[in-house]
Amino acid sequence: MSSRSSLAHAPLVAVAGLSARMLAQSAVRAGLRVVALDVFGDRDTRAAAELWFDIGGDGLCIDSARLVQALERIARLPRLLGWISSSGLEPLIAPLCHTRGLPGLIGNRAEATAAVRDPLRFFPLLDELRIPHPEVALAHPAAPHEWLLKRADGCGGTHIESATGFSDLHTPGAGYFQRVSPGRSLSALFVAARGSAHVFGFAEQTAQRMGHLPFVHTGSLGPIDLPPHVSACVQDAIEALCARTGLVGINSCDFLLDGDAFQILEINARPSSTLTLYETAAPQAWPRGLLACHLEACRHGRLPLPAHPPPHGAPADHAWRAGQQVLFAPRPFGVSQAFSDACLQDPHCRDVPMPGTWIEAGQPVCTLLARATSMDAVRRALQRQEARVLQRIETCHEPDYAFIQCHS
Template sequence: MSSRPSLSHAPFVAVAGLSARMLAQSAARAGLRVVALDVFGDRDTREAAELWFDIGAGPLSIDATRLVAALERAARLPGMIGWIGGSGLEPFVTQLCRTRDLPRLIGNPEHVNAAVRDPQRFFALLDALDIPHPAVAFARPADGSIETQHWLIKHADGCGGTHIEPVSMPGAAHLPAQAYFQRLSSGRPHSALFVAARGSARVLGFAEQLTCRMGTLPYVHAGSMGPLGAAELSPVVEARVRAAIAAICARTGLIGINSCDFLLDGEVFELLEINTRPSSTMTLYETASPEAWPNGLLAWHIEACRHGRLPPSEAQATFAVPAASEVSVAPVAPVMPKAHPLAAWRAGQQVLFAPRPFLVSQSFSDACLRDPCCRDVPMPGTWIEAGQPICTLLVRAASLPAVRHALEAQRALVLQRIETRHEPDYAFIQCHS
């Protein structure tokens, strides 16, 4: 049973994605009633939400029909202020924006999303703004100059690194819609999280992205660490990235929480893409400085999208939740306490992938749910194949080296749980006979 206080008069918000846990927890922290739509139905997702809908078409994919049907049901809830999309909804944005009888989208409208997610428009914009990026191509050159080891093929409607593949030779001269070639660069992946409204942006911080190889996919998202300080990100680079984000927001009209992915090689940065949705790195800032965001960052996503308000640069900010009767009548008024120095904590999150197939036992699930460093805790009886995500590890420490050490220790602990917390053999037989 959830330990959250009664919210019987608070408005509803729907959150959707491959995993809705992060959004659901942040929305609940803001005092909202949550409807979660995802493919996992993890225990902590259900704990943060009053309702959960399964929108899966398989272990790691979304069914468009189930997604639309669930949003239609959510729209009928009293006091529903809208829905917020997370990772995995990229292929469905156009359909959802054009479907009637859904809750209001709290996020970037279709034309704004297209301005930065359509690769031909986006890289043309970067060139016009003189923002550096790796070389791109939209058709295989006839002279065969694209060599496998130097180029990648990317799908702009993908996410989590599963949309990035090595170029196979030979191949078709033209690419499918939303795909493009991009030249490999030597930089390391980073991201900046920002809130946008009315053509302006407030950068919340910078993070280092963690990736891993999964089969033939070389850059699968595996987590992040941050916020980065001056020791990890020079003021010169920070200023350049901030300027690039400001220019893009001024030209496109992005709203709400978005993230900017870029490569960093020394003081040379190259912009990769803009994710037009709340990024998983939100968790880093809520974890590293909970006193700065006592009501969660999603509250400021809603403020920016509905009322064009940006969070203060260096102040705590709390979020006044409207009563259900006020949802469509009055703007939400944020409360801004006095600014104070934030503790220099860092946070890290890492997706733990299964080293072998296993059945999630009640004991394993309970142990992870009690563990403050585990998120996305699977339900007992879940069958997890090798290479699929088990859970997300989340730690806080005083430095990035300490974060790395804590993640390794937590990883070892959870893997040990897999080996020691088994159900009796008959549980396996019942589930898989």
């Protein structure tokens, strides 16, 4: 079901976060009607949703009061299944779960979220389960250049900075220090139910330094193949954590891989941005999208069945790789109608800004997607797409001239 008329009598789900586009589009694939709540209001988000609520505060952050007000209004809508959290709501989950008059959260409740986000609970649990992780501390380390300071309720790498820039003897709030460790930055996307888990796959995380933030998330590449024994060890660790914490639905696990040795960094107790990556790489395996798996796990305690083989003659999904990259503005600019239209018509662009949006230097412009049969080809495709969008920024000013430049 893809048209609005075919969805007229379908159940309704609300999706909320800094950006709701990923979940909104996946919900439509699952045959659901969508209400989106986020701070951007991008064109493809609004196209997927029947209603959109602006929950932005000062800067690119969520205003908790506006979020609560929007959820209170949504709670009165008919055929509402509940709401699903995306990134940016980590510090708000506990109070939202205890606020009356809101729709039910389809995902991890406050207790399960705290079990994997509170450093005083999570890292002792890893130690108890003998799951490796970088050394952590609450007191300021003697050699701060070897450590990072992390906020447990943050996301997207904006919660990580060098410990050298923090001189207090103790961490602020829910912060903790983590020793810098070698290895590739990877993630595992998984869905959990009734103490068990199904791992969809593994992806490589990309990041870049932005100002004083050394690891701002910029995208992901995958699925990648790991040695079978490494894959089994990571999956065993995820299974053990799910059995002890009661995680449900789609979550992700960030970890470092150095040779055959892995170390868990953190658990994101909600659907992560790599959901789009796997839907792009393997559309035949998940014809109803991955959010359908999240709903089945949270509402019915069911994990996905093995994927059916592709039709005769069709390329297998496992032969494909995908990549996504957040493009950040190289300079301040206003989004013209021509720029927005060109990106919306580009099949490789997501999170397309509305005409008239002002984007500061260093803020996200859009997300680029690529799919190919090798990781090198994916990287090349992302580079070409980045060059195209950067050219649009420079040429799409006046509507008549920009139309020629952007659509040639």
